[in-house]
Amino acid sequence: MFASTKKEIKNAINLDMLGACFNLTGFILMTLCLFSNAHPYLTALYFVKVSSNQQSATFGLFHYCIDNEECHQEAFMLPFNEQMLDLLNVTSSTTSTQEDSNAPHDPHMLVAFICCLLCSGISFVLSLYKLTNKRYYDIYFTRGFLCVGASLWSLLLVTLTSITFQDAATAEQSLQHFMIELGPCMSMVGCAFMAFSLASSVLLLGCATTPSYQHYPHHNFV
Numbered sequence: 115m116f117a118s119t120k121k122e123i124k125n126a127i128n129l130d131m132l133g134a135c136f137n138l139t140g141f142i143l144m145t146l147c148l149f150s151n152a153h154p155y156l157t158a159l160y161f162v163k164v165s166s167n168q169q170s171a172t173f174g175l176f177h178y179c180i181d182n183e184e185c186h187q188e189a190f191m192l193p194f195n196e197q198m199l200d201l202l203n204v205t206s207s208t209t210s211t212q213e214d215s216n217a218p219h220d221p222h223m224l225v226a227f228i229c230c231l232l233c234s235g236i237s238f239v240l241s242l243y244k245l246t247n248k249r250y251y252d253i254y255f256t257r258g259f260l261c262v263g264a265s266l267w268s269l270l271l272v273t274l275t276s277i278t279f280q281d282a283a284t285a286e287q288s289l290q291h292f293m294i295e296l297g298p299c300m301s302m303v304g305c306a307f308m309a310f311s312l313a314s315s316v317l318l319l320g321c322a323t324t325p326s327y328q329h330y331p332h333h334n335f336v
Contacts, residue, residue, distance in 0.1 A: 133316035134241035137261055140268065140309035141234040143302045148227050150174030150299050157182040160297035161279040164202065171202060172297065173279070175223065191218040195282045202292075221274050230267035233260045234310065237317075258317035265310035272303050 150159035151174025160172035160179075172179050178201060179185040191197055197218070237260035244250050244257070282294060 129316055129319060130241060130244055133257065133261070133313045134238060134245070136309045136313035136316065137234055137238050137241065137257075137264075140264065140306040140313065141231065141238060143306040143309065144227060144230055144234070144268065144271075147299045147302050147306075148175055148231075150297075151177040151179050151185060152187075154179060154183055154185055157185075159299055159302075161275060161299045162198070162282050163295050163297055164198065164292050165295075166292045173198065174299070175227075189220065190278065192221055192278060193218070193281070194278045198282055221278055223271060223274050223278070226267050226271050226274065230264050230271065230310075233264040233267065237261050237264065237313075241317075255318055255321050258314050258321065261310055261314035261317055265307060265314055268303065268307040268310050272307055275300060275303050 146159055149156060150161065151157055151172055156174070157172050157179045160174050162173045164171045164173075169181055172182070173190070176189060177185055177187050188197075188201065237257045240252065240257045240260070244252055279300065280296065
């Protein structure tokens with residue numbers, strides 16, 4: 115009986131470490147995407163790259179860099195393809211009347227990133243506390259549900275980044291001598307969503323079969 119109990123504790127610790135690793139991976143990916151193109155050293159992290167024989171421009175989440183040297187902060191709006199043309203001082207070859215429904219608007223990605231990082235960060239801190247404190251059992255599966263929140267926010271960000279940046283490829287017909295390509299940050303957001311989903315699955319394992327409170331006498335719970 116003592117051997118089986120020891121094995122269960124060991125398996126639980128392994129699952130806690132695995133969930134914490136997945137959670138930390140998603141947190142790092144989201145942080146890198148948040149600061150993409152904020153500095154010339156971060157020009158390799160971008161969502162969209164527009165290049166020609168004369169110059170190139172990479173667009174991050176809230177910054178863009180020209181020729182990997184000069185970086186600027188810009189709050190990107192939807193539709194992004196029109197704003198991209200203005201930033202590059204390119205005149206569109208097609209003229210279209212802008213309707214009220216297509217007016218520039220903020221997709222509020224900063225709010226989604228902050229909420230995602232908050233859920234992930236708190237869950238990771240609780241995971242570290244769980245690994246270092248044997249009196250913390252997390253019977254309410256707080257870490258797992260926080261990871262669920264992070265995965266939902268990251269799923270929203272996958273949609274927002276796709277709408278904001280992937281549709282910019284439609285502007286290629288207006289850029290006669292430019293080439294548009296999607297950057298690694300598009301995949302990083304998707305990988306972060308997968309990492310948070312795996313972390314929540316691991317940390318919520320056994321949620322439907324939670325032991326009764328009598329199994330944990332004289333302990334504090336979160």
